Amino acid sequence: MKSTRATQEPRWVRYTLLSVGLGFLFFFLGLPLVAVFVEALAQGLPVYLEALKEPETRSAIGLTVGIALAVLPFNIVFGVAAAWAIAKFDFKGKSLLITLIDLPFAVSPVVAGLIFILLFGAQGTFGPWLAEHDLKIIFAVPGMIIATLFITFPFIARELIPLMQSQGKDEEEAAVSLGASGWQMFWRVTLPNIKWGLLYGVILSNARAMGEFGAVSVVSGHIRGETNTLPLHVEILYNEYNAIGAFAAASILALLALVTLVAKTIVEWRMKKETEMLNTVLAPEKT
Amino acid sequence: MSIEIRNISKRFGNFVALDNINLDIPTGELVALLGPSGCGKTTLLRIIAGMESADQGEILFSGAEATHLHARDRNVGFVFQHYALFRHMTVFENVAFGLRVKPRKERPSDAEIKRRVMELLGLVQLDWLADRYPSQLSGGQRQRIALARALAVEPKVLLLDEPFGALDTKVRKELRRWLRRLHDEMHISSVFVTHDQEEALEVADRVVVMNHGKIEQIGSPDEVYSSPASPFVYQFLGNVNVFHSRVQGGYAEVERHEASEKTTAFVRPHDIDIALQPLEDGLQATVQHVHPIGPLVRIELQHNSEIVEVELSRERHEALQLVVGQAVWFRPRQMRVFGADQLPRSTPEKQAFLF
């Protein structure tokens, strides 16, 4: 067929754009993704599995999962509380508050780590007091958890605020007018309505928590087997020219990224369906 | 339950939503709050429901102070403009919600909840939709489910915010009649907000006309239509011809300018007589348009530079046989005159134009 629609580019333009765009994605996304697994398996599956069994790698996996789990409840409670206040009520300084929540996205992870060293480090504001009480935050797990919190806390709130704003207050008000208490309203009406958005935020913040490098690196002190998360362990192995070990550890993180992408896509699809449902519920009948 | 509203005022920033509102709603009445958007009617409804708090004034339920009573303790059924159905719950669970969240001691058994919900769904004639979700219902069905949900907690007062606003014309008419019947059967007080005069006049026992946060008139549908208390009510309810006039010697003079006070005369289109011969106290005009609309014929007359709208019955029109361009005489049968202060001016029993 020769005829093209008025709003379509000529065929050669379309094919050029497609090849340039897909080529760019292939070299910058596809190739690196494949390379992680190819490098990890470069000397065969047994060597790969052996590398994963290394105790330090395993303790790094444990610590990474542990920190992610420790951070999660804080982020959920903060995300829901902040979104509830911001989306359902009017108050002065709301936009300032939203900007404040966005702040960690603008701060370099290295700076994020540094600020906690200045606070809790040996020469930091609370350093002497902590030393007196034999408490260790910097170069220890608590510091890594705090740094991860700083980096990851906006994800859930940012997901929930627009979602809850678009849902409005009607359903909650209906619940209250039908006699529901605050908790009944939250558990029976609000939470079911935001569950996919919440899950989406959890997926994003979890991916970042497990993958964070800069901030955690600054406060960790790189103590092998103690304060080494998986991303930090990747660095150590790589710098020791242990490519197989580094890429074996990296392959786990890459798998995690793929799982994240799949989960994210599924949840996005669910949320799209929910929005469509919401739109049909809200749309006025044609008059 | 009767509702008394005393000196209620409410501002949003600089915007005065309600300005010293006083209103009594006796038990069992169906009251319409009627007005253009932004007139404060929805705010008043939300204050009665406890969804919003007034800046000042008080609300009494059955004579008892209820101003600071929490929404959940007011025993009020509220139907939201967009229904606010819980979209993740089935129709059944939506209606059952109010019963399920009752404190354990008052909560009915599951069997009792099922019986009550199915009874209510039967009442709104939608028991066959119990397992559906709100997104699977039509607008009219959602509206009726929202009503059933509000009624499940056996409220003493039913409050409805633009209950038919989002529905198409045919469904709207059906639901209006149905709401009237339901109200009469349930023996409760109902208040609904609407911007549609026809809806208010057709359904309500009493109509409260509001504008700019104030009540313009309270009265039966017939009262507010036949004897509007202000120019606003006149113009908001039905079509009206407006003549700038002056009151002189008890007459509203439309065309003389040396008169004492500037006034405005209001005449409904169906209150104007047309004749082919000169009329005593009548004005001459030219026929501009003739539109037959159902049982009525709408005539547009041009008098000087002004257009005057007249509605004639078909019989009368057939007798007159008006054609465009024809010269005729017209005269109001009935009119009302308001002064510049928006208050009615009494004119003698015979109100007419003078030359």
Place this chain on the structure above:
Amino acid sequence: MAAKTHRVLPGFGLALGYTLVYLSLLILLPLGGMVLKASELGFGQIIDIALSERSLAAFRVTFGASLIAALINGFFGLIVAWILVRYPFPGKRFVDALVDLPFALPTAVAGITLATLYAGNGWLGRYIEPLGFKVAYTPWGIVVALTFITLPFVVRTLQPVIEDIETEVEEAAASLGASRWQTFVKVIFPAIFPALLTGFALAFARAVGEYGSVIFIAGNLPLISEITPLLIISKLEQYDVLGATALAVVMLGLSFILLLAVNVLQWWTANRHKNNEPLEVTAAKAGGVA
């Protein structure tokens, strides 16, 4: 709380209170602490540290590489967003999901992988280096890493905007005799330009702070391929806390300016079509000013 502000929905005080306390402890206190620490130095000394030869070189590398990476993504991101929205092709959903890979893949993994790919014996390096172009362990390596890390920003900000363009507008342009290229330049591009700029600014802001992916591929030679975040860390490792703080404060200030720019851009994108007042009103306002 006075009776006049009683709210129907519960939990406002609790939710807002918790939010504010949490933010104060996690954000305001630490950032305030840093600014306080920097004030020990005084303004002049901070400037001296920031303008020292090594810091200046680091800033130049960081901002220069970030700018190039953001430009690359501005160009290719536009094409990618366009084909993802407009053209059907097999595996589109997979490709669409893959665009978020840089958000999901830990930066350290990206770093070692890119370094391996572009090294002299890597899959790409072995073809590029004979051409006399070295990527790994040069500033170009930084550009590659930053391009990878910030790839999703432009695509993801553009996609919804391109989806929102009504094809009627393009059809109207075509029916008025515009060529496809004219339609793109005069109708489509102006509509998506603010989003493109926003995506560009977001990518740039993210690139400036990036650390993990860069250090593996950069070579990290002072004055040549050392980025500012790395310089902060090396100062910290030499116990030069004040020096590190000074640099961090400067970076933070620059980040804030970028954040502000992004906010203004987003506000502009959201509001520039909201001015749908009837013409008379706009005219009256203009008349009032004139």
